[in-house]
Amino acid sequence: MDLFNNLLLGFQTAGSIENLFFCLIGVLLGTLIGVLPGIGATATIAMLLPITFQLEPVSSLIMLAGIYYGAQYGGSTTAILINMPGESSSAVTAIDGYQMARKGKAGAALAIAAIGSFFAGTVSTFLVAIFAPPLTAIALEFGAAEYFSLMVVGLVSSIALAHGSVIKALAMVALGLLLGLVGTDIYTGAPRFTLGIREYADGLNFVAVAVGVFGIAEILRNLENERTREVLMAKVSGLLPSREDFRAMIAPVLRGTAIGSILGILPGGGAILASFASYTVEKKVSKTPEEFGHGAVAGVAGPESANNAGAQTSFIPLLTLGIPANPVMALMVGAMIIQGIVPGPNVAAEQPALFWGIIASMWIGNLMLVILNLPLIGLWVKLLTIPYYLLFPIIMAFCSIGVYSVNSNVYDLYAVAFFGLLGYLLLKLRCEPAPLLLGFVLGPLLEENLRRAMILSRGDPSTFVTRPISATLLFIAVVVLIVVFLPSVRKKREEVFVEED
Amino acid sequence: MNSKSFDKANLICGILLILTGIFFAYQSIELELGTAFRMGPGYFPFILALALILFGAIILFQAFRVEGEPIGPIAWRGIIFILAAPIFFGITVRGLGFVPSLFFAALIASFASHKMKPLTALILAVLLTAFSVLVFSYGLGLPFQRFGPWVRF
Numbered sequence: 001m002d003l004f005n006n007l008l009l010g011f012q013t014a015g016s017i018e019n020l021f022f023c024l025i026g027v028l029l030g031t032l033i034g035v036l037p038g039i040g041a042t043a044t045i046a047m048l049l050p051i052t053f054q055l056e057p058v059s060s061l062i063m064l065a066g067i068y069y070g071a072q073y074g075g076s077t078t079a080i081l082i083n084m085p086g087e088s089s090s091a092v093t094a095i096d097g098y099q100m101a102r103k104g105k106a107g108a109a110l111a112i113a114a115i116g117s118f119f120a121g122t123v124s125t126f127l128v129a130i131f132a133p134p135l136t137a138i139a140l141e142f143g144a145a146e147y148f149s150l151m152v153v154g155l156v157s158s159i160a161l162a163h164g165s166v167i168k169a170l171a172m173v174a175l176g177l178l179l180g181l182v183g184t185d186i187y188t189g190a191p192r193f194t195l196g197i198r199e200y201a202d203g204l205n206f207v208a209v210a211v212g213v214f215g216i217a218e219i220l221r222n223l224e225n226e227r228t229r230e231v232l233m234a235k236v237s238g239l240l241p242s243r244e245d246f247r248a249m250i251a252p253v254l255r256g257t258a259i260g261s262i263l264g265i266l267p268g269g270g271a272i273l274a275s276f277a278s279y280t281v282e283k284k285v286s287k288t289p290e291e292f293g294h295g296a297v298a299g300v301a302g303p304e305s306a307n308n309a310g311a312q313t314s315f316i317p318l319l320t321l322g323i324p325a326n327p328v329m330a331l332m333v334g335a336m337i338i339q340g341i342v343p344g345p346n347v348a349a350e351q352p353a354l355f356w357g358i359i360a361s362m363w364i365g366n367l368m369l370v371i372l373n374l375p376l377i378g379l380w381v382k383l384l385t386i387p388y389y390l391l392f393p394i395i396m397a398f399c400s401i402g403v404y405s406v407n408s409n410v411y412d413l414y415a416v417a418f419f420g421l422l423g424y425l426l427l428k429l430r431c432e433p434a435p436l437l438l439g440f441v442l443g444p445l446l447e448e449n450l451r452r453a454m455i456l457s458r459g460d461p462s463t464f465v466t467r468p469i470s471a472t473l474l475f476i477a478v479v480v481l482i483v484v485f486l487p488s489v490r491k492k493r494e495e496v497f498v499e500e501d
Numbered sequence: 502m503n504s505k506s507f508d509k510a511n512l513i514c515g516i517l518l519i520l521t522g523i524f525f526a527y528q529s530i531e532l533e534l535g536t537a538f539r540m541g542p543g544y545f546p547f548i549l550a551l552a553l554i555l556f557g558a559i560i561l562f563q564a565f566r567v568e569g570e571p572i573g574p575i576a577w578r579g580i581i582f583i584l585a586a587p588i589f590f591g592i593t594v595r596g597l598g599f600v601p602s603l604f605f606a607a608l609i610a611s612f613a614s615h616k617m618k619p620l621t622a623l624i625l626a627v628l629l630t631a632f633s634v635l636v637f638s639y640g641l642g643l644p645f646q647r648f649g650p651w652v653r654f
Contacts, residue, residue, distance in 0.1 A: 054641055167563070171518050171556035178525050178549050185532075185542035192542055193528050216583060223579030223613055389614035390625060396583060396610035397603060397629050400590040405643050413591030417584040424580070428572055429514040447545045459538025 007129055010356030014364050019059050019357065026063035027365050030070020031373060035078050035380045036391065041071035043215030045331045047395075047402040049207050049338065057339040058354050062361040064335055068328050069121070069311045069362065073369045076113045076304055077380055081106060089272045089307040092279045096292060096299030103295050108241040110377060112249050112297060113304040114370050115241075120257040120305035121366035124312035127261050128319070128359050132348065135320040138469075139345035142321075144452035145463050149473035151446045154323050156477040157266055158435045160484045168431045176436035179204060180443020187451065199411035206334045208403050208412045209440055212419025213426070213433045214327065215399055219392045220424040245297050252282050252302035259302075260309030265316050266325065274310030275303035312362055319355060320345060323442075327434050330441040338406075508564045510572050515561025522554035582613035598649030599638060604630040 013019065033044045045064050052060030075090035080097035093113065100109035142150070159169040182193045183203030194200040241249070259281060260274035282302040283292050292299050314325040322344030324330035336343045341351065348355045373380075403412050423433055457463035465471045528543075529550055535541025590606040597605075607629045611622035637643045 051637075051641060165560070165563075167556055167559050168514065171553060171560065174549050174553045174556060175518070175521065178521075178546055178553065181546050181549075188533070188542050190532055190542045192532060192546065193525065219583055219613075220576045220579045223576040223583070224574050387616070389611075389616045390621075392583070392613065393586075393607050393610040393622070393625055394629055396586045397607045397633060400587045400606055401603070401633060401637055401643075403587070404590065404594060405637075405645075408644070410591035410594065413587040413594075416587045420584055420587075421580065424576075425517075428575065429510045429517075430569065431514065450545060451540045454537055454540060459536065461537065 002133075003129060006133075006352065006356050007360060009352060010129075010358075010360030011364075013058060013353045013357030014062065014361035018056075019062055019361065020364070022055065022059040022063040023066050023361050023365050024368060026066020027070035027073075027368050027372070029063075030067035030072075031074035031077075031369070031376075031380065032383065033067070034071035034074020034076075035383055036386075040214065040218065041068050042327045042331065043211060043218065043395075044071075045328060045335075046207055046210040046215060047398050049331060049335055049402065049406075051402065051405070052335060053338060053405075057336070057341060057351075058357045060339065061332065061335060061354070061358050062365075064332060065315070065358060065362060066365045069308065069365060070369060072307055072311050073114070073117060073373055074380065076117070077110065077373065077377060078384065080109045080113065080300070081377070081381055082384065089275050089311075090304075091272075092275045092303040093300055095279070096294070096296045099293065099295035100297075100300065105295065108245055109295075109300055110374065111241050112245060112301050114374060116249060116253045116256065116301045116305040117308040118366050118370045119253055120260060120309035121312055122363060123257050124261050124264070124309040125359060125363040125366070127313055128316055128362070129356075131316055132320050132355075132359070135316065136345045136348045139321050142345070142469070143467070144449040144456060145467050145470040146473065148446060148449040148453055149464060149470040149477070150321060150323060151442050151449070153473050153477045153480070154317075154325070155435070155439060155442060155446075156480050158326075158438045160480050164430055164432060166484050168429075169435045172426070172431055172433070172436040173439040176439020177443040177446065179209070179436075180440040181447060183444075186444075186448060197411060199409055200415075202407075203444070204415055204440075205403065205406055205409070205412040206331075206441065207406050208415040209419050210327070210331060210334075210437060211399050211403055212416045212421075213423035213437060215395065216416065216420030217423025217427055217433070219395060220420065221427055222388060222392070241297075248297040249301035252278075252298040253305045255281060255285075256302035256305030257309045260306035260311075261313045263306075264310030264313030264325070272307070272310075274306040278302040278306035308366075315358070315362070318343065319347065319358070322347075324438065327437045330437055333441060508567060508569045510569060511560050511564035515557045515559075515564055518557030518560060519554050520557075522550045522552075522557055524550075525553065526550035576613075578615065579613045582609055582611075586610040593651075594645070594649075596649045596651040598647055598652060599645035600630060600634055600647050601652060602649075603633055 014023065029044065030041065033041060045067055048064070048067070052063065055063070072089055076093045076097070079090040079094035080101050083094050083098035097109045097113065100106065155173050159166060159173060182200060184191055184201050191201055256278040259278045263274040263277060279299060279302060282298040283289050286292065286296070286298055314329055317323045317325045318329045318332055322333065322342070324333050333343050341347060341354070399416065400413060403416050404410070406412060426433055453463055454461070464474060525546055529547035530543060532543030533541035534543045534547060586606045586609045589609055590602055593602040593605070604626050607626040608622055611617050611625060634647065638645055638647060
């Protein structure tokens, strides 16, 4: 049993005292930022990225992954208790979770969310373990043309799953790709778009771009109108759900896990889309749809399972193909590159301990979250009373330290300020930053593979459609684009995202 | 401009994208474009820049067709103080050194909120600097000079 041996290796790696410690730090930090609104997982991982240099590659990636799925848990806690989703993926949980809390079933709602998430996390961890190796085998056959087409699929999907205008998302991808090309051309050594600044010859620092566009832009938006947060906490009592609750949650949890696992693999949305899709499905199949919005158990169990499953399976394209499915995964690519690991199909073969260690750590991390979070809920909610104006100077200080420590390049700090402004401008102009960041990460790879494919085919662009895998991938990309532009889908998309806001 | 029913956000967005596209296109032409067979450093960015101009034009066109929600308030105070913090840190971290540079950067950022009182900001900046020095400089051993040449006697 290869799978068994691999998982054993994974658990041995993830089970070392050191890695358990970093996993714990990761999930605790993740829960913390998940609870605190106004700072998301993307910004936190971006800030902590430089600090992970000092760690072993496995430990650093385990910790970063922990932050990501920890944030999903933390976000649900506040969604249920105070009707304020800390993360956008738990926005749906707030609808019925908060109603349950108001009816005095806060404990049960939290437990349902935790159990559902843990179950989904377990299943999807195994899915990652099962599907990663065969996908890796396929990916090893990939040539330059296939990689190019695959990245096109990734970018197109990120457009499909972005909020708002499709044209704007397309423009963001193009802008991101262009920004990604800043720096020295790999073939000729010519500096491109550096404005004559030597410090940008190695390209714009990824951490600086991510921190600026996601972290600082978000701070600026929160400063627009400073509201005082009112924490009206429902009392938590009776953590154990009743027998009926258990019976009511089984089917939604299973469905949510399935929906989340599939949608998580898609580039672009992952967890967020998964939770919305699950809520819609639960409402459709329910015998008592009128209960939704008034504390339906299925409305908590389904989406919570779905977003956790989605968060886990979004690691599949990253670990097998080296293609990030969302901004957080793009940061993981950055973390791997910093550690000298080239993400892609070779990781599983060359660094089995790292590969399987990360997978196993996800399950361990999920277990830690269930055990730790239920008793710690009181503490997390207390943190909410910290006023925002005390938080953002802290965030700014850590941002500055983090970005500077990557290369000790002060120009990276100026880039942070610039991209913070750009990110805020984009928010104001209703443009989504996620496709931009994905484009930024994929820009150099896309260009390199395009040029290599064209050289290999002696300048014949038909190489992209005559090679079967590449043709299939491009076909998928075209279908997705057409579907997005179909009037009926467009309307539906708008509805979905309006609900989200 | 006789009709006032245009979408401000899309108008600005379209114009900015077109200008950015023109900038990148112009820069790309200055680089060697090459052929599809052997692409020069300017080839791919040139195509992207043209695409950006096209998307910008479509958004601009849409601005006159549908009106969206207004842009809303702009956090001017936030922009000034928040963005100044990393820039100040960048300018001074080599000269002043990690400790004073971080202290002032945190202090500057504090004033982005009108709710922050000067004394609170001062205490916060002191605590934050102390914590960061302990964790990053001593704990993680990041190679920063704690005090730079400007403040050494």
